Structure formats: structure tokens, C-alpha cells
Amino acid sequence: MRLYYHPLSSNSRRVVLVVHHLGLDVELIAVDLAGAEHKTADYLAMNPNGKVPTLVDGDFELWESYAIIQYLADKTPGQDIYPEDIAARADVNRWLFWSAYHFAPTAGLLIKERVSKRLSPRLGPPDPQEIARGEAQLPPIAAILDRHLAGKRWIAQDRLTLADFAIAATLMHTAAAQLPVAGFANIEAWFARVQSLAAWAKSTA
Numbered sequence: 001m002r003l004y005y006h007p008l009s010s011n012s013r014r015v016v017l018v019v020h021h022l023g024l025d026v027e028l029i030a031v032d033l034a035g036a037e038h039k040t041a042d043y044l045a046m047n048p049n050g051k052v053p054t055l056v057d058g059d060f061e062l063w064e065s066y067a068i069i070q071y072l073a074d075k076t077p078g079q080d081i082y083p084e085d086i087a088a089r090a091d092v093n094r095w096l097f098w099s100a101y102h103f104a105p106t107a108g109l110l111i112k113e114r115v116s117k118r119l120s121p122r123l124g125p126p127d128p129q130e131i132a133r134g135e136a137q138l139p140p141i142a143a144i145l146d147r148h149l150a151g152k153r154w155i156a157q158d159r160l161t162l163a164d165f166a167i168a169a170t171l172m173h174t175a176a177a178q179l180p181v182a183g184f185a186n187i188e189a190w191f192a193r194v195q196s197l198a199a200w201a202k203s204t205a
């Protein structure tokens, strides 16, 4: 398998974390986002969104990081991070959708303004209104995760699952994007646990 990714992309990091945790043999191919390689005809033929990550498994091309991590787990015999039981799996899926729809896009407002625009000047200068929007909208969303994590080590099912990797990936930019999550003690303790995993170290650029 091949994974087209970028080392500073949190959507890519989600997949790279799972690749390392599962010990999969996946060739990592860095896409030059600053050079707009993801907007070339060749790349768009694989992924019409012009975004990373994209997984290629034989003649199957798969984009959308959450779909990719589910696919990788399902492909791995004996995997321990995506339950078979339908209610347990729905619990994990609930947090994956929450991440995809609420948490990551809201954190993404700040990541785009404070990280992506620094790395890709073609995106223009930071927009103070977007920064203000991210600063205002992220804390109430983070508070939901923080309350959920009270007394828990992991997000779903009392064990490490795709949900932990998926949501922690977004927080890779906590410092650089100045994500307003300081003070959410349960998130901080849980994120430290994820950061202590071998997969986190192996996936750090």
C-alpha cells in the first residue's frame, strides 16, 4: 500500500498513527503541498478533492482520512482498535463523526490561519476574523470532550481505539496553532497518554 500524505497535515497524521500502531507495511509518499503537487492532474485523478491523505491499495484509491483508518483496521487481522461488536463500533464511529464534523473543522480554522498559511504563502495572510471565530468556537466543543473524558483513560470503550488516534491527530498543532485547549485537564491528561504511545513518536515529523 502507498499513502500520499504530508508530515504536517493532521488529516494525514490520523492515518500515519494508525499505520504505525497496526505495524502495517505502507509506503509513505510526501506530497509537496507548498508546491501545489496535490493540485496536479495526476494527483487529482487519484483524489479529486486535491487534498491529502490518499491511500492506494492495488487498484483501490481511497481518500478521506476517517474512511482510510477504518479500512486499514478492517484489513488487519487481530487488530485491537476498531471493535467488531456493532454497539462498540458505533461508539467509536460516533467520535469519528464528531471529530470530522465538529472538532477538526473548528480547530482547523486556527490551524489554517496560523500553520497552513505560514507553510503555504500562496494561501495569503492570516485573517483575524477567522482567528477570532476559531478562538470563540473551539472551547465549547473541546469542553464536550473534556467532560466526556472525566475519569476515563481513553475516549471509547475503555480502551485505545481509532477515536483516540483520530482526535489526537488534530491536536498535533496545539502549540503552533495556539489551540485554546489549555485548562481542559482531562483532555491534557488523555493527550499526554496518546503522546506516550510508540505510534505517536514514530509518526512525529
Ligand SMILES: N[C@@H](CCC(=O)N[C@@H](CS)C(=O)NCC(=O)O)C(=O)O
Residues within 6 Å of the ligand: 008, 009, 010, 011, 012, 033, 038, 050, 051, 052, 053, 063, 064, 065, 066
Ligand atoms: N476530510 C479530509 C480533509 C483533508 C484535508 O483537508 N487535508 C489538508 C491537509 S490537513 C489538505 O490537503 N490541504 C491542502 C489544500 O486544501 O490545498 C480528510 O479527512 O482526509
